[in-house]
Amino acid sequence: MISVxxxxxxxxxxxxxxxxxxxxxxxxxxxxxxxxxKADRNYPPFNRATMDGYAFLSTDVTEKGISEFSVAGExxxxxxxxxxxxxxxxxxxxTGSAAPAGLDCIVQVELSTEIGNKIKFSGExxxxxxxxxxxxxxxxxNIILKEGIKLSPVEIGALAALGKKTIRVKSSPKVAIxxxxxxxxxxxxxxxxxxxxxxxxxxxxxxxxxxGIQVTRREIVSDSPDSLKKVLGEIVDFDIVVLSGGVxxxxxxxxxAALLSVGIExxxxxxxxxxxxxxxxxxxxxxxxxxxxxxxxLSCQVCFKLFIEPYVRKCFGLDNQNLQSYPVLQERVKxxxxxxxxxxxxxxxxxxxxxxxxxxDVTSALGSTGIALHPIGKGDVMIGDELIYVPWQFL
Amino acid sequence: MISVxxxxxxxxxxxxxxxxxxxxxxxxxxxxxxxxxKADRNYPPFNRATMDGYAFLSTDVTEKGISEFSVAGExxxxxxxxxxxxxxxxxxxxTGSAAPAGLDCIVQVELSTEIGNKIKFSGExxxxxxxxxxxxxxxxxNIILKEGIKLSPVEIGALAALGKKTIRVKSSPKVAIxxxxxxxxxxxxxxxxxxxxxxxxxxxxxxxxxxGIQVTRREIVSDSPDSLKKVLGEIVDFDIVVLSGGVxxxxxxxxxAALLSVGIExxxxxxxxxxxxxxxxxxxxxxxxxxxxxxxxLSCQVCFKLFIEPYVRKCFGLDNQNLQSYPVLQERVKxxxxxxxxxxxxxxxxxxxxxxxxxxDVTSALGSTGIALHPIGKGDVMIGDELIYVPWQFL
Numbered sequence: 001m002i003s004v005x006x007x008x009x010x011x012x013x014x015x016x017x018x019x020x021x022x023x024x025x026x027x028x029x030x031x032x033x034x035x036x037x038k039a040d041r042n043y044p045p046f047n048r049a050t051m052d053g054y055a056f057l058s059t060d061v062t063e064k065g066i067s068e069f070s071v072a073g074e075x076x077x078x079x080x081x082x083x084x085x086x087x088x089x090x091x092x093x094x095t096g097s098a099a100p101a102g103l104d105c106i107v108q109v110e111l112s113t114e115i116g117n118k119i120k121f122s123g124e125x126x127x128x129x130x131x132x133x134x135x136x137x138x139x140x141x142n143i144i145l146k147e148g149i150k151l152s153p154v155e156i157g158a159l160a161a162l163g164k165k166t167i168r169v170k171s172s173p174k175v176a177i178x179x180x181x182x183x184x185x186x187x188x189x190x191x192x193x194x195x196x197x198x199x200x201x202x203x204x205x206x207x208x209x210x211x212g213i214q215v216t217r218r219e220i221v222s223d224s225p226d227s228l229k230k231v232l233g234e235i236v237d238f239d240i241v242v243l244s245g246g247v248x249x250x251x252x253x254x255x256x257a258a259l260l261s262v263g264i265e266x267x268x269x270x271x272x273x274x275x276x277x278x279x280x281x282x283x284x285x286x287x288x289x290x291x292x293x294x295x296x297x298l299s300c301q302v303c304f305k306l307f308i309e310p311y312v313r314k315c316f317g318l319d320n321q322n323l324q325s326y327p328v329l330q331e332r333v334k335x336x337x338x339x340x341x342x343x344x345x346x347x348x349x350x351x352x353x354x355x356x357x358x359x360x361d362v363t364s365a366l367g368s369t370g371i372a373l374h375p376i377g378k379g380d381v382m383i384g385d386e387l388i389y390v391p392w393q394f395l
Numbered sequence: 396m397i398s399v400x401x402x403x404x405x406x407x408x409x410x411x412x413x414x415x416x417x418x419x420x421x422x423x424x425x426x427x428x429x430x431x432x433k434a435d436r437n438y439p440p441f442n443r444a445t446m447d448g449y450a451f452l453s454t455d456v457t458e459k460g461i462s463e464f465s466v467a468g469e470x471x472x473x474x475x476x477x478x479x480x481x482x483x484x485x486x487x488x489x490t491g492s493a494a495p496a497g498l499d500c501i502v503q504v505e506l507s508t509e510i511g512n513k514i515k516f517s518g519e520x521x522x523x524x525x526x527x528x529x530x531x532x533x534x535x536x537n538i539i540l541k542e543g544i545k546l547s548p549v550e551i552g553a554l555a556a557l558g559k560k561t562i563r564v565k566s567s568p569k570v571a572i573x574x575x576x577x578x579x580x581x582x583x584x585x586x587x588x589x590x591x592x593x594x595x596x597x598x599x600x601x602x603x604x605x606x607g608i609q610v611t612r613r614e615i616v617s618d619s620p621d622s623l624k625k626v627l628g629e630i631v632d633f634d635i636v637v638l639s640g641g642v643x644x645x646x647x648x649x650x651x652a653a654l655l656s657v658g659i660e661x662x663x664x665x666x667x668x669x670x671x672x673x674x675x676x677x678x679x680x681x682x683x684x685x686x687x688x689x690x691x692x693l694s695c696q697v698c699f700k701l702f703i704e705p706y707v708r709k710c711f712g713l714d715n716q717n718l719q720s721y722p723v724l725q726e727r728v729k730x731x732x733x734x735x736x737x738x739x740x741x742x743x744x745x746x747x748x749x750x751x752x753x754x755x756d757v758t759s760a761l762g763s764t765g766i767a768l769h770p771i772g773k774g775d776v777m778i779g780d781e782l783i784y785v786p787w788q789f790l
Contacts, residue, residue: 025582025597026597026600026601029601029604029605030605043756043757043758044755045586045588045591046588046589048755050753050755052643052644052645052646052648074646076577076618076646076647077576077577077578077618077647078576078577078578078579078589078590078618079577079578079589080587080588080589092646094645094646094647095643095645095690096576096578096591096640096690097578097589098588098589109644109645110644132752132753132755132756136752137752137755137756137757137758137759138756138757138758144758144761145761152601152605152787152788153598153599153601153602153604153605153696153787154598154696154760154761154763154787155761156597156598156600156601157594157595157597157598157601157692157695157696157757157760158594158692158757158758158760158761159597160582160592160593160594160596160597160598161591161592161594161692161757162592162757163582163583163586163592164582165582165583166583181472181473181491182471182472182473182474183472183473183474183491183492184473187420187555187558187559187560188558188560188561191440191558192475193440193441193475193493194441194473194474194475194492194493195473196440196491196556197555197556197557197558198555199552199553199555199556200552201555202420202421202551202552202554202555203548203549203551203552203555204548205421205551206421206424206547206548206551206552207548209424209548210424210425210547210548223471223472223473245491248447248490249447249504249505250447250489250490250504251447251469251471251487251489252471252472252489253447295490295491297552297553297556300552301548301549301552357527357531357532358445358527360439360443360445360527360532361438361527361532361533362438362532362533362552362553362556362557363438363532363533363539363553364532365549365552365553366539366540366549366550366553368549392547392548392549393547
């Protein structure tokens with residue numbers, strides 16, 4: 001059995017770049033940018049009025065001593081002022097307008113006084129007052145967003161400003177989720193007292209969704225080598241295949257053999273982790289990865305967080321998250337010499353260890369914000385000990 | 396002018412419950428549960444084998460002193476064992492199976508030895524060893540998830556286990572985003588040197604998306620009282636209408652008057668906030684709310700975070716986020732006697748103040764993880780001072 005750390009290393013070694021695709025900007029939230037974005041023009045694209053007021057040439061006041069101006073016109077945002085503005089003239093200008101060439105000062109409405117048909121200004125008069133100069137935020141052809149960042153609303157706004165109606169992003173990998181087990185019944189169908197519902201597929205799919213990935217195929221496969229082999233044969237070229245159940249030592253645990261039989265190369269089987277010890281991991285000849293997860297709900301979720309999510313992040317070119325440690329509020333007895341993870345609730349920078357009835361408990365992780373690690377080498381955990389915390393959800 | 400705090404209070408006063416709707420479980424990630432969920436049966440629903448091994452009655456060993464068992468059959472998960480198991484007999488049993496009535500102990504394969512056609516067990520023998528008992532996780536009809544929680548992958552998994560193919564969740568509000576201004580051009584169309592693109596609508600839409608809300612209508616409206624009035628007339632019954640631009644003091648700022656003209660009641664206009672001072676807020680007769688945001692990109696984003704997001708959270712019944720304070724790495728001069736917000740990058744529990752060229756800078760918030768508050772009453776900020784931090788993205 002290898003350590004969790006070694007296993008993660010072996011999983012990350014198989015990371016590859018997914019394809020790129022073009023998407024409409026309104027569908028790009030949370031996607032990973034797959035191109036550098038250059039400014040298409042200077043920003044601001046013109047000397048922009050930042051106030052509603054009057055625009056004139058500052059030296060008319062500071063050098064020529066003019067104190068009253070006549071209004072030569074009015075300019076609204078979005079329009080060009082095409083008359084000449086002479087010495088001693090100003091124009092009424094609205095926020096967001098392009099200050100006409102030759103004018104370098106705007107005094108806001110509040111500091112401007114009408115005296116007959118003339119305007120007087122108060123406050124300091126200086127060049128570029130209340131004007132954002134062309135190119136002062138960003139020059140044409142400067143790279144303003146680099147390939148590889150995850151797009152938040154702030155970046156979506158900037159991309160819109162730059163006129164990117166469609167952008168190139170990393171595509172989603174092709175993902176299949178197979179739930180194995182004759183005891184499994186699709187959610188929504190009748191269940192006998194000896195059967196359970198296929199809940200892992202839903203949890204795993206939701207985890208993929210929260211990483212921005214839509215699952216291509218989701219299926220229950222019965223515990224028979226032939227059915228497993230048939231379905232696996234249809235998805236050997238997928239990017240990520242996640243199976244749950246059937247990887248342990250029982251007579252119905254056909255998953256490892258079935259994976260080998262369709263040409264998947266085993267990288268490891270069994271790791272020093274609880275829950276999740278029976279984890280199987282292998283790679284296909286076309287670069288896909290195959291995770292055989294144990295069937296218990298919490299085991300599945302822990303394996304997703306510890307292996308599949310970091311794999312996906314690496315493929316997307318995202319850094320792995322820096323995990324933080326927090327003090328725990330309860331003691332915890334060391335149960336087995338494995339890396340043990342269990343549901344916790346992070347509140348006020350402290351970890352509350354939640355009631356937890358084994359990895360098969362369908363309700364065990366409810367109310368938890370993540371899982372904490374009781375490491376393999378450590379004895380019992382005392383109140384206040386700091387444990388590594390893995391939040392269910394990353395940003 | 397009212398304070399930001401008072402303004403937020405007035406906005407939150409208008410919060411209302413949105414409708415509820417049924418969605419398929421696979422589409423429920425991130426939605427707010429609108430019903431209490433009860434366990435449909437006991438969990439586990441049967442005495443579940445937690446190991447692959449052999450099941451027998453523990454007192455056969457501890458009281459009757461039997462040390463070798465004959466194998467009376469085999470049981471796989473999902474099936475019922477319908478033969479009687481006699482004293483001195485065991486059955487081979489797979490993880491996840493329902494232990495037959497009368498059997499209360501499972502010894503795992505690894506501790507079981509075949510001797511001829513008999514099986515010997517080692518390790519401690521006791522009742523309910525390696526069996527998760529029916530109902531020990533959760534009893535039928537117990538409430539396991541309460542209305543009002545936001546559904547993460549963990550809850551999606553539990554709902555699937557309970558057979559909830561569809562669930563009742565809070566519906567999205569009906570949202571319209573109107574960008575006002577003759578200078579605005581749709582993203583993707585030709586732009587003259589005096590025009591800019593409609594970037595606010597994209598940023599606002601992405602913010603709504605990240606709160607799980609799809610925007611129903613998005614439109615550019617020209618700076619004319621009639622066009623504004625016409626469009627507003629068509630959406631007076633929407634739940635949330637967000638306008639950007641046109642709320643200041645300029646001659647083209649028709650938004651406040653247009654809102655009043657279609658029967659929207661003004662709650663406040665102008666607040667002690669930078670950027671965001673001209674914010675207009677009102678309510679419609681059918682319970683909708685109307686936000687008139689300033690047109691600068693950062694102003695829009697700050698107003699969304701400070702007012703619209705808290706409003707949406709309250710309507711969904713979510714707690715408002717506890718904002719945390721962090722020490723800053725740079726000094727900052729107090730510029731105006733307003734609550735000032737500016738882009739920062741939270742890293743290693745410290746706030747880096749980012750270069751920021753005014754709220755009109757389309758690139759200003761890039762690279763930031765959120766905004767920090769330089770409060771109205773405070774003088775200059777010194778290195779190490781703790782400032783309230785609002786992350787762009789909440790969980």
